[in-house]
Amino acid sequence: xxxxxxxxxQKRYVPVKGDHVIGIVTAKAGDVFRLDVGGSEPASLSxxxxxxxxxxxxxxxxxxxxxxxxxxxxxxxMEPEMVCIDSxxxxxxxxxxxxxxxxxxxxxxxxxKLLAPKxxxxxxxxxxxxxxxxxxxxxxxxVKAKTVQQTLIIVNILEAxxxxxxxxxxxxxxxxxxx
Amino acid sequence: VCPGDxxxxxxxxxxxxxxxxxxxPDRAALEVLLRPKVGLPGVLERSREQLLRxxxxxxxxxxLHPRTAVSLVxxxxxxxxxxxxxxxxxxxxxLLDAGLPLTxxxxxxxxxxxxxxxxxxxxTARQEQEARATLxxxxxxxxxxxxxxxxxxxxxxxxxxxxxxxxxxxxxTIFQFYRDSVSRRYSK
Numbered sequence: 610x611x612x613x614x615x616x617x618x619q620k621r622y623v624p625v626k627g628d629h630v631i632g633i634v635t636a637k638a639g640d641v642f643r644l645d646v647g648g649s650e651p652a653s654l655s656x657x658x659x660x661x662x663x664x665x666x667x668x669x670x671x672x673x674x675x676x677x678x679x680x681x682x683x684x685x686x687m688e689p690e691m692v693c694i695d696s697x698x699x700x701x702x703x704x705x706x707x708x709x710x711x712x713x714x715x716x717x718x719x720x721x722k723l724l725a726p727k728x729x730x731x732x733x734x735x736x737x738x739x740x741x742x743x744x745x746x747x748x749x750x751x752v753k754a755k756t757v758q759q760t761l762i763i764v765n766i767l768e769a770x771x772x773x774x775x776x777x778x779x780x781x782x783x784x785x786x787x788x
Numbered sequence: 789v790c791p792g793d794x795x796x797x798x799x800x801x802x803x804x805x806x807x808x809x810x811x812x813p814d815r816a817a818l819e820v821l822l823r824p825k826v827g828l829p830g831v832l833e834r835s836r837e838q839l840l841r842x843x844x845x846x847x848x849x850x851x852l853h854p855r856t857a858v859s860l861v862x863x864x865x866x867x868x869x870x871x872x873x874x875x876x877x878x879x880x881x882x883l884l885d886a887g888l889p890l891t892x893x894x895x896x897x898x899x900x901x902x903x904x905x906x907x908x909x910x911x912t913a914r915q916e917q918e919a920r921a922t923l924x925x926x927x928x929x930x931x932x933x934x935x936x937x938x939x940x941x942x943x944x945x946x947x948x949x950x951x952x953x954x955x956x957x958x959x960x961t962i963f964q965f966y967r968d969s970v971s972r973r974y975s976k
Contacts, residue, residue, distance in 0.1 A: 618887060619887035620887075621803065623803070623853070649804050649853065649855075649857075650855075685852055685853060
């Protein structure tokens with residue numbers, strides 16, 4: 610017996626429970642934020658789903674902010690719901706993503722490749738410049754480096770990684786680090 | 789996709805948010821838009837859109853994405869005959885490329901019955917005009933079953949069966965073409 614995992618290249622994201630994604634806040638409706646996660650409907654995020662949030666101590670979230678969270682409810686029949694804490698109540702890296710930085714979209718296959726343990730692309734890039742990186746399973750990547758130019762260079766390399774072979778990538782990086 | 793000189797550009801969008809008036813509670817709402825090369829879409833385009841929609845609904849697993857909308861937009865770039873089967877092929881490849889869940893692939897084959905009784909596959913516009921009857925079939929990849937058939941003109945039942953058998957054999961070539969295209973696209 611045995612099960613097959615069939616992986617296909619897609620650009621459209623379908624919410625799955627447990628996936629960590631980057632969402633953009635589109636509206637505040639009472640106690641709940643509406644986030645665009647790139648799926649067929651907006652996801653909801655309660656203001657209490659942050660670490661250390663209480664009814665008196667609300668998180669400072671504005672429309673247009675980026676949030677990194679995970680899905681607790683995501684099936685085809687219901688609206689997806691997200692939280693920014695894990696099962697023990699700690700945020701473990703989730704929450705509002707800071708100011709500056711650059712958000713862009715890639716295909717889902719590239720994200721899965723980047724999330725693999727010991728990904729070569731990330732190791733090679735980190736030797737180039739130091740940078741902060743957030744990968745969302747919905748195809749969104751947020752990058753922040755020390756200067757705007759370095760950020761844009763990293764963005765271009767990550768976007769091009771979709772189609773470049775390992776050889777071409779090493780050549781491109783060697784040219785950049787030589788500069 | 790272009791057999792000969794007919795070419796159609798197809799794009800699939802979805803599963804995306806559907807308008808409340810259009811959403812179905814248990815499956816994805818499939819919408820097809822066919823734009824001709826010149827002029828506004830007319831009645832002929834509308835009837836082709838419905839044929840394509842019914843064929844696609846038979847293969848797309850809509851139940852996996854309820855209350856969403858899947859849009860298929862086709863633009864005719866040039867028409868030199870066999871337009872409907874070209875649209876069918878383009879639609880199937882677009883659905884494949886978008887990664888939508890499908891139960892089977894399908895392809896379109898057009899055949900014409902000439903006045904002298906000969907059967908021609910993928911006719912040009914001129915051959916279509918001279919023909920006694922033009923039949924278009926949408927054939928599924930699983931077991932070569934017929935998903936859709938449409939006829940223009942008149943023919944007997946045996947002639948239609950004969951055309952169907954010929955079309956099913958031709959479908960093999962088209963499915964092989966799909967395989968080659970997909971493997972070329974992802975082989976990098």
